[in-house]
Amino acid sequence: MNFVGLLHSLGPLSIAGLAQGAIYALFALGYTLVYGVLRLINFAHSEVFLMGAYAALNVWGLFSLNQNSATPATVVVIGLLMLGLVAAIIASGATALVVELVAYRPLRRRNAPPLAFLITAIGASLVISEATGVFTHRSITGVPPLIRPADVVTFGNLHITNLQVLIIVLALVMMFGLDRFINTTRLGRGIRAVAQNPDSAALMGVNKNRVISLVFLLGGLMAGVAAVMYVLKIGTVKFDAGFDLGIVAFTAAVLGGIGNLRGALLGGLLLGVVENYAAEVFGTEYRRVIVFVLLIGVLMFLPTGLLGESLGKARA
Amino acid sequence: MNIEQGAELAVVQYNDKNGKDCVTIKKFDSQGKPDVAPGLARQLVTDKKIIGIVGPPFSGESEAANPIFNDAGIPLITPSATRVSLSSHGWKVFHRAVANDGAQGPGAANYIKNVLKATKVFVADDQSAYGAGLADVVKSTLGSLVAGTDKTDADGKQTDFSATVNKIVQSGATAFFYGGYYQNAGLLRKQLTAANWKGTLVAGDGVDDPGYATAAGNDAAAGTIVTCPCSPASKAGGSFVGDYKTKWGVDAGTYSDVAYDAMNIFLKGIDGGNTTPDKMLSYINSVNYSGVANTYKFTSTGELDPSLIKVWAFKFGTDGKTAPDQEIPKS
Known part of the structure; x- marks a missing residue:
């Protein structure tokens, strides 16, 4: 156990953890939104993310960029990032809508038991990920170096890079926007109404199916942004990239309080940082052990997670 | 492919020197699959003319096929199977002409x-x-x-x-x-x-x-x-690199030089009158042969002598x- 190392590297580990945690957080929002409204876990969310990642890569590929390309001029990079984000958001949003339409809506119409939703979600997840595996020959795809990491802040052994700043800021902006949307707009009010009581909401004239589609779309949107941040940070994509990330993001959602937007943010950032601290103190092989011990510990005392408040009850 | 062509080159050169078709090479294609290799191995051991084997090239198929060769007593020299455990099965016919993964x-x-x-x-x-x-x-x-x-x-x-x-x-x-x-x-x-x-x-x-x-x-x-645990074939000694290119039209690949040497060890054994598997085995066990890629001397488990490992x-x-x-x- 290396607590001295932790103290020494507290700065760099925290920043790297926050950047990774920001990706978990945006990813976790998808789980939390769907759970808040439907009370079910959308296990296909990891593939919603995956489609976003490949969409961004394919768009950049159109400009014949790959992992060995030179970094283009700043203006071009901004344009490419925007294009990548748009492509990822569209692909992820569309995937989420299709999954809802194919795997959930028919079951909902027939009042299927919750277990049926669980298995169709896992099925949809496997179908998309395995099909991607076949199409990509299960090999890794490299990402063009759009952002060359460069230090923007240097303080002792703490180096904060441009990419880390971009990821954390972008995640906070997306999160803030979503929070405002849910809490202040008419559509957001609809979401909260359905989350609180679906039947009463329907009686008050809220179109439940439209709200559910909207929730999947919003989750997909966030996953699309997370996907672009992921490919920029990690630098490769593989057909099973969503799986591991999905488990951690789901854990983050539960840790923060599933169904709670701010909880997902807190849970994601916390997990990213805890993983890094645990890796420093106990070794990287123990990071997941520590994360889940933490999760169990928190749930023992706070069964609904850290901010354990449901989407419906959330007040601005 | 590299390996096969390396070994075949040795046979072709030998036959050119000693008159046509003194020695023939018989190829068995296991596709590198552990489930295909044993069948071929059983086929191979029924051919009484075969007194030595260059191969099998891969570790997985070696595990499956070598026991069969061992029972039949046909000496083998693998030019490329590098899994460490291969030499620990007590196969008396096993020899490895390269270093292992260890x-x-x-x-x-x-x-x-x-x-x-x-x-x-x-x-x-x-x-x-x-x-x-x-x-x-x-x-x-x-x-x-x-x-x-x-x-x-x-x-x-x-x-x-x-x-x-x-x-x-x-x-x-x-x-x-x-x-x-x-x-x-x-x-x-x-x-x-x-x-x-x-x-x-x-x-x-x-x-x-x-x-x-x-x-x-x-x-x-x-x-x-x-x-x-190998040497680049392009650094092999003698006229091997040029001969290989002339014969096959491509550059010598990894382990082709070792396969060439392994085959030459057998050919030299034949020259020495070791024309049965038994005699060939005891000849290989005591061989000290300088080839194009290395010098070969085997320990009692069939590994290269530690001083020769590259x-x-x-x-x-x-x-x-x-x-x-x-x-x-x-x-």
Whole structure:
């Protein structure tokens, strides 16, 4: 156990953890939104993310960029990032809508038991990920170096890079926007109404199916942004990239309080940082052990997670 | 293919010298599959004219087919199956004309110590039998030079290595040995470069894959050292390189030179009148043959004599491909 190392590297580990945690957080929002409204876990969310990642890569590929390309001029990079984000958001949003339409809506119409939703979600997840595996020959795809990491802040052994700043800021902006949307707009009010009581909401004239589609779309949107941040940070994509990330993001959602937007943010950032601290103190092989011990510990005392408040009850 | 053509070249040259068709070569194609090899092996041992085998080329099929050869008493020399455990089954017919995987650990450690002259080395592995095995040997060989260690998830199961990267940067190491495979190694290299770490990554042959350069990007991959319990065929002695090119129209590939030598050991045995499998086996057990790739002398388990083991370092270039760097000095 290396607590001295932790103290020494507290700065760099925290920043790297926050950047990774920001990706978990945006990813976790998808789980939390769907759970808040439907009370079910959308296990296909990891593939919603995956489609976003490949969409961004394919768009950049159109400009014949790959992992060995030179970094283009700043203006071009901004344009490419925007294009990548748009492509990822569209692909992820569309995937989420299709999954809802194919795997959930028919079951909902027939009042299927919750277990049926669980298995169709896992099925949809496997179908998309395995099909991607076949199409990509299960090999890794490299990402063009759009952002060359460069230090923007240097303080002792703490180096904060441009990419880390971009990821954390972008995640906070997306999160803030979503929070405002849910809490202040008419559509957001609809979401909260359905989350609180679906039947009463329907009686008050809220179109439940439209709200559910909207929730999947919003989750997909966030996953699309997370996907672009992921490919920029990690630098490769593989057909099973969503799986591991999905488990951690789901854990983050539960840790923060599933169904709670701010909880997902807190849970994601916390997990990213805890993983890094645990890796420093106990070794990287123990990071997941520590994360889940933490999760169990928190749930023992706070069964609904850290901010354990449901989407419906959330007040601005 | 490399291996087959190397061996066949030896036979063709022999027959040209001694009049036509003194010796014939019979090919068995196992496709490298452990489930195909035993059937072919049984077919092979019924052919009483076969007194020796160059092969099998791969470790998995060796495990499956070698017991059959052993029961039949037909001596074999593999030019390329490098799994360490192959020599521990007590197969009396087994001989290995190359170093085994176990030679890579000391080789990598010697490269770091004597070629890179690193005084601080970070060592990590992916907790696989292959990766951890290599890393443990490197750690014990380097001793006090090891500035820090870590363990990652299995290959392809981890993408964010920021904690490991931070440990490497903070340790002040100038060399990093990774016991593992190419996907993790590529991502580690990419993220290390992104964190502005300029040291050298050294790894075993599990990283010698184009996928490494795909994951890291060619720029970051350039300069990475991978070890191999083999010698580049292009460095083989005599007229082998030219002869091979003339005969086959392509450059000699990995292990083709070793296969050529292995076949010549058999041919020399035939010249010495060892025309039954029994006589051939006792001849090989005591052989001391200088070929184009190496000198061959086998221990009682069929391994190369330790003093003859060669480990080479290959280096990734800016084109994302590996090229021979140098033979690693033994101490």
